[in-house]
Structure formats: C-alpha cells, structure tokens
Amino acid sequence: MGLFNFIKEAGEKLFGTGEAKAAQEAAAKDPSADKVAAANAKAAEAIANYVRTLNLPIEGLTVAFDGAAGVVSVGGTTPDQATREKVLLAAGNVAGVGEVQDTIVVTNPEPEAKFHTVARGDTLSAIAKTYYGSANKYMVIFEANKPMLSHPDKIYPGQMLRIPAQG
Template structure:
C-alpha cells in the first residue's frame, strides 16, 4: 500500500487535448475515460493481472490501482506505467502481490541523467545500466529514451 508521487506534466500522453473541456462538462465521465485509457495502456504493456482495477480523479490528479500482481516487479511496473502518464501526480497502490520479494527503489529522471549515471549512483558501477533498463521494460524501448520527470524502477542489486 502507499502513495507514489510523479511529475504531473511528464509522461505518456494518453488523454486528448479536448479532455479538459470534457472534464468541466462531465467530470465523472472524463475520469472514467481517463481510467480506461490508463487501464488499456497497462494491458498493452502486458502487465495487467486479470483483476486489475484502475480509477482516476482528475481534480486530485490521482490514479488508484488495485488487483493482485504475480510478483513485486510486475506490481512496481504497473505503478510506474500508471504514474508516468501526463496529468497524473500521484498513484495510490492498492495492489497485492502473490509472491513477496524485496522492493525496488524509484528514481525520478533529472535533466542530463543517463541510465549509466543512474547505475553509478545506485550501484557504484555505470556498467550496470542494463539492469535498470531491463527492470523498466516494456515502458522503456531503448536505454537512451528516458526523459526528465520520468520515474524509473531501480531493482535491488543481485
């Protein structure tokens, strides 16, 4: 359980430009559409457990995710997928884990960061960047495609 903070202006653009006007007219419907878009994104990444629940509150910029993840890594990837969406400032974690494992750390990418620099910071060795890249697949498609404000999963060292 817990609340995870994200940078609201950074992330995947899942909501259209007309969403703000629609939200003013019918906030409940706009929240439902946004929740469905986030749910569909998690499904497209092949991370969604069968019982995945997603809700969104635009007034609070809050996503709530629930369900049972098969393992800790999938749970964390679901949280990151939901949070690394433009318009989302916080993700409330109501996911349980079928198989308990050590938790990873999270790192918010700053301007000028590279996976190598992040690996050096957390592991003491820049050549460990592939571990961070692998831990963030399928959200990352290439080690060089990170952006300021993005939150990454930093797995415990093996």
C-alpha cells in the first residue's frame, strides 16, 4: 500500500472523449460541487473500465479520482504482486493522473518489482541493459508489462514500467 507518482501529462487519453469529456466540460462551465463530483466519477469509471479491459485478476476493483489534484485511488484484492503492480501502472499511466493511492490487498505477497519511468530515447533493450546487464533481456520487461504494452517498440516518454527482480 502506498502512493506512486506519475507524469501527469503522459499516458492513455481516457478523458478526451465520451462521458468523461462531457462531464469535464460541464464542470468547467459550472464548477459547482455536483458538477465536479460528476466529472470525477466519470473519469474514475473511465479508468476502471480501462483496467477491466486488461483482464487482470482483481476482485472488487474500486477507483476514485480527484481531477483537481490528479490523484486516483485504487482498491481491490488480487492474488499476486505482479497483478497489483500492473493495475497501479494501468491507472497511473493515464493522462491527467499524477499520483495513484494504492489500497490493493495482495493475497499471496511477493517482493515488489522496481519501476522505471521511460525517458526520451529509451528502448526496452537499453532499459534491460541498465537493470539486467544484457540488452537481450528486453522481453522480460515486455512480458512483465503486458497487457499494457502491445509491442516492445511501443513505449513513450513518461510511461512507467515494471522491472521484475529476475532478469
């Protein structure tokens, strides 16, 4: 449990369309508490739906969002540390999210992975060389970040990645 920091301007663009965008626009026009709460609820639902599309094994997923602070809170129960970390990364690698508050319970605790924030010019091979001493171990990092990553070449600056302990 804890707090993870992300680059707020980087990530999946979940709030630029549909109900989340409409709610944000309504809150901008009328910043009453009801409109802001509705916008935050729609944004939280967009994040929760995104996490669900990844088909990660998490029960009782809860997501809350504070748009003014850029903080998302994520809870639920998951069987392993890797899934917990993937859920946190999925919620945090969203444009507009700067921090993730974690209340996910892991039923079979394991050591935590390291995390790496992608910088301009980074490749999975270069990251693997840094953490494992071999660029050829880039697939370890790729596999550790599936299903958020669809291809080893599709990473972007500001994205946070899991770096598992084994290399």
